[in-house]
Structures are given as C-alpha cells and as structure tokens.
Amino acid sequence: MRQELHRFFRAARGAGVRVSPAESIDAMRAVKDVGFSDRGILRDALLLTLAKSEDEKQALGNCFDLFFSQPDVKDETASEDAAESGGAHPSPGETQTGGASAPSPELGELTQMLMARDRNAIAAALANAANAASLSDIRYFTQRGIFSTRILEALGIARLRDDLDALTASNPSEAERLTAATEALRENVRDTVNQALLLYGREEAENLRHEILRNAPLARLERRQVEQMKVLIRAIARRLRERHSKPRKRQRRGHLDTRRTLRRNAAWGGVPFLTSWKRRHRDRPKIVALCDVSGSVAQVSDFFLLLIHSLHEVVDDVRSFAFSGHLIEVSDILDNKSPEEAMSEIMSKVGFGSSDYGGSFADFEKGFMASVTAKTTVIVLGDARTNNLDPRADILRRISERSKRLVWLNPEGRMAWGWGDSEMPRYAAFCSVVRQCATAKQLERAVSDIVAAYQ
C-alpha cells in the first residue's frame, strides 16, 4: 500500500499540490491510523495532511477521485475498492480458483478470466500488469501506445491470440464471445493508460507548457493560449505578492525613540534598561500606469493591467490610464469589474485607434498630473510609435521630474527602437529605466523590480 500512496503523492504534485517529504510522512502516519476501509475518511485524512489551502484542497480532492476510481470495473462500484486494494498483492491461488469454473480448462489464464467474466480477477490482473509495465512512469501522450502494448503483453495477449485461433477452429460462437471480450479488454487498457497519463503526465506536460508560455510573445498569442496566459499571470501575481507583501522590518539604530523608551522603563524609575529605537518608515509602492491600448500593444497592456491590479496586497495605490488617440482613467473599471468585462469596456472606449503619444501625454498633464508625487513610480507601457505626430517629450520630462521613478516598458525589441516612427530614443532620455517587455517572463521581472525598488 506504501507504493500506492507514493504514486498518489506524485499524482498530487502533478495536480499542483506542493507535497513536501515531511507532509508525505504525516500523510503516511495518518493513513496508517485511519486505514483504507472508509474512502470518505481516507480522503479527509489526505486532504488534511497534504493540502494547505482551499485551492489545493480542491485540486487534491479531484486528484483523489481520479486516482481511486478505476475505469475498468464500470458497473460494479462496490467492488472497486476491493479490486484496488487487492491489486497490490494478488494471490495467484485466487485467480486460479476464479478461473477454475471456466468452461474449457485447457485455455490460458487470461482467456478463462474473460470467458468467465470475472471482473475482479480481470481488474486485479490489469492492475498487476500496469505495475509490471511501470505505468506510473508515463510522461507524454505520445507514450500511450507503447504502454498499452506493454500492459497487454504483461496480461498475456499472446496466449489469448493462440486461444482465439484454436477456438475459431473448434467453437466459432465461443470465439465470437472471446473476440468481443478482447475488444473490451483493449478498451479497458486504453482507459487505464489515459487515466495514468492524466495523473502522472500532468506535471511534466504542465511544466513544459508553462515554460513555452512564459517565453511566448504576449502580442501574438493564439486564442486558446490567452486563457492559459491569464492563469499564468494570476500565478505570477501570487508569487509577487508572496515575495513582496511582507515588509521586512529594518530597524535603524541610532535614532532613540525617547517617548517609548521612557514609557517602557517606567518600572525601573526611568532608568533606561531597555531602549526603543525609531523605525524607519517605508513607503508602499504607489503606481501610476499609462498603457497604450492601440493595435499591437493592446494585448500586452491587457496582461500588464491584469497583473498590476491583482497586486493589491503589495501595492498601496494604483491609478491606471489607458490611451491610444486620447487618454482616460481606467482604475475604477479595473477594480470593479471582472478582467474580461473591464478589458472590453476599456477597448470600446479608447482602444484600437492609432496612437497619439503627444496628445495623450497632454491629456494626462492637463487632468491627472496631481496624482504624480515624489513617492510615485510612473510606468509607461507602449511601443513609442507616434505615427509621426509631435511626441511632446517635454511633458514626459516634467512627469519624470515630479515622480520617484519613470519606467518605460516597450514590447518591441531593442533593435526596433528608433526605427521608423519610433520615438523611443527621445523618450528614453527622461526614463529611469527602459526595458523590453514582450513575454510573461519579462513582465514578471519588470513588475518585480518596480515593487522591489520600494523595499
């Protein structure tokens, strides 16, 4: 049974539940105590010891249901558990006796089981064969065929074929039944392999997909990738929150807090046994984000806004503005609506025009310059392609002078800066940092750096 649990832990890791060795030891101890007899209690026990948040509980619960359900015994739910627990230590004697009632004793073991319709024995044999073929090593969907073949071989498909040939000659009706049963068996094997792939393959496949996704250019995502990217962005936001939400206390020795020291030492007649020191006050990030939502940059802005607005714990105050031809504030839309609704509303208001950086900066200066203070980081996200309109770099200079930092994130590669109608070099002079930001990875790094600058 230990083996079974170890496989379950691996499946759980694949499902996104972080299972540390210490936790797996706890789970083992817990399972030893509650036993395998009651499935509900077993499920509760594993959920209690392994999953450490509500999301993880959900994922682990699903994983548990998948793991302990067997695709092969379809209509006998009661015998599932029996077959599962019997699968690890099948006694050959039992399978023999199961087959003894079969009509023709000269047939092979597998044939006898199939003819006798002995579901439990078949399930046990299947589980055994799956172990023998080390099915839990399956990683990619391309391996399905080879594992199916291996399992069928371990089950004794060769002998079955011989029997089938012999039967076709001697007893055609029996042979027909056997052919049908064999088909069903193949199907069962396929199901078993698919389930194993779902359980054990997920980890690798997920890692691979994430790695590809992290490095994919945001501006040119396929439709189905957009959903996955949103999940990824949420994961990035969680990571950034974890990393930056706990402000580390850094005490600055040297400035005595007289008031607190006196109060603390009142018990000793004011003799300062214990000293209190003033703490340095640190600002939480204040961010003003200006996002170009025209044409090709729109999608990157989309993800950027999604990310920055899911950082509530880390960032005190975010004001977001979107522009293409002109500029509007979008903070309220983003805070009050679901990401999809918010994005479509922003797009309908300002999106998809040709961008006018100069005009938009002028809009910003006229309406919202007061939101930029000495504690603010201003982030501009855009490709700086001005369509040969006046770039108004002077406004950017004033913004830069008022703010703590001015960061420009450009989805285009460095090579393209300054070519055609790109005004990046002129703008870059007034920016504290200019960086390329085309993939999720670069986006994460950029935002992480911005937030870290406050700590």
Next chain:
Amino acid sequence: MSNNLPAVSIEAVTSGLASAGYIASPQIATAVYLAERIEKPILVEGPAGVGKTELAKALAAWRGLKMIRMQCYEGLDEAKALYEWKYAKQLLYTQILKDKLGEVLGGAETLSAALDRLHDFGDVFFSKEFVEPRPLLQALEQAKGCVLLVDEIDKSDAEFESLLLEILSDYQISIPELGTIAAVVKPTVILTSNGERDLSDALKRRCLHLHIGFPEQKLEERIVESRVPGISQSLRGQIVGFINQVRALDLKKLPSVSETIDWARVLVLLQSSELDHETVKDTLNVLLKYEADIETTMPQVTSFVAKAGRQGVFG
C-alpha cells in the same frame, strides 16, 4: 471524561464534541482525531463565525482540560507570547539582598576574588523564579496537558509565526538563560485564521490544515438544535433555509453559523412559531451587519420566506 488518551475512533470524537455542544462535520472530527493521534497542531481556516474558536472550547470542555487562549494582534512579540523576566522582582531582590551580598563578598580581598565568589552563586537572578510565563510557556507547563488556542494568527506579524515554529513542531521553548523547556504533556494546539493574509509555508507544513466553510443545511439545523433548545423543528428548518438563500446573494459579509444561532435565539425570544416576512424584516439586523447588505436583502425577503416555508413543509 477527563483522560489524556487519544480518542479511539472518529465516531468517539464526534460524540465527544457533541457532548460538549459542538456538532462536528466528518472533516472536523477526522482532523481532531488525527491531531491527537499523530500529535500535530490543527490550523483552522474559514470565514468568521463558523465555529473555529468554538471548536477549541468544545474540545477543552470535552476533555476536561484547561484552555489557554492566545489572542494574536499586530505587534505581538516574544515578551507577551512566550515569557518575560520579572524585572521589577529582580530589581527588588537585588535591593533587599544588597546587605547579604555585602556579607558574601566582604571577605574577598581583591576584585577578582569577589567576582569569583559571585560566580559561585550562579545565575540566581536568571532562574525559573524570575520567569513570568506567558500563554505559550504556560501551555507547556500544564501538568495535565491543555488545549492551546492561538486565535487569529493571521493578525500577527510574520515574525511571530517564526516564533511559533519551535513550539508547533517540537512542543518546546528555548530560553537562552535557562535552556530548553519541553512540554510536560503535549498540548493539543489549535490555530485559527480568517485568511487575512497568507501564512508562511513553514507554518502550514507543521499543521493539519482544516477548512471550515458554511455547514450543510442538515448539519446547520442540528447545530441550531443543540445551541438553541426549545426551538420547534419547523422554525429551525425555515431559519436555516432562509439563511442559505441569503448566503447565495452578493453580500459584504455573509451571515455565518454564529449569526444563525443568534437569530434563532431572537426568534425564540419573540415567541414566533414560524417565519413571516414582518418579523424577518424587523430582525434582519441580527443577521446582517452592513446597511448595504440589509438593503440588498430587503426586497427579496418575502420570496425567501415563502421558499423557506415550502422547504420546511416538504423537506
């Protein structure tokens, strides 16, 4: 029932907690059972008012153990949670013992001789006499064991979590001057959190993680039954049915079990035998704690009451 043996079965836990007036779901009972068996703290998360703190109280009542409660808040530190030296007592004793010290040191000719003599007396002033035990240390010192409740751990600072790690995994506390103090009898530790912030992985790893959500309708009815004696079965069904519908609304603060119980008590006091929308509208402020929530719910009351009434008849 006051013994320190772990419960024999999950059913025993359920019935034991029930005897203390706590109706536990299977998950809760399993958690308590496992916590005693594999000696792990339980970290309970869930919305406010679903009975997280109550679980600790019920457990202590059932076991006949003392409950030591440690309420967490921002700025909680070692001196308030673990132990503190009794500075005033130390100071007072040095004053009183001054003469005695003079006697002891009187014979010494040189400074170093006096120092040597002083060393012979050891750390008199840093002995257990002068330690003021705070809740965590108290919990370890209980001869019969106890239930230690660390309430609302999410309100404390991240540093405090690290402080807890030693006591959670090894049931001991290290005091630099005294050495390590281990638990006489390992206490049952329950931590509660409202999920105000994410707790560190290190802390989570050391605990069983139990999430208590809003109970199912049947379970909630049983909870009301045990907490509000003298309430009729039909009214009970209607109350719970009504509240479950309210929970489906978009509210700032959803009514939880404690509100259900309060409301049931109020209705019993008002001697209503059945829910009618007038009474509900008058007493809605027991259930909902925000003006905006009451406004959202008010127009729905009549239909909710009707539906809850129907459920009471048929379900």
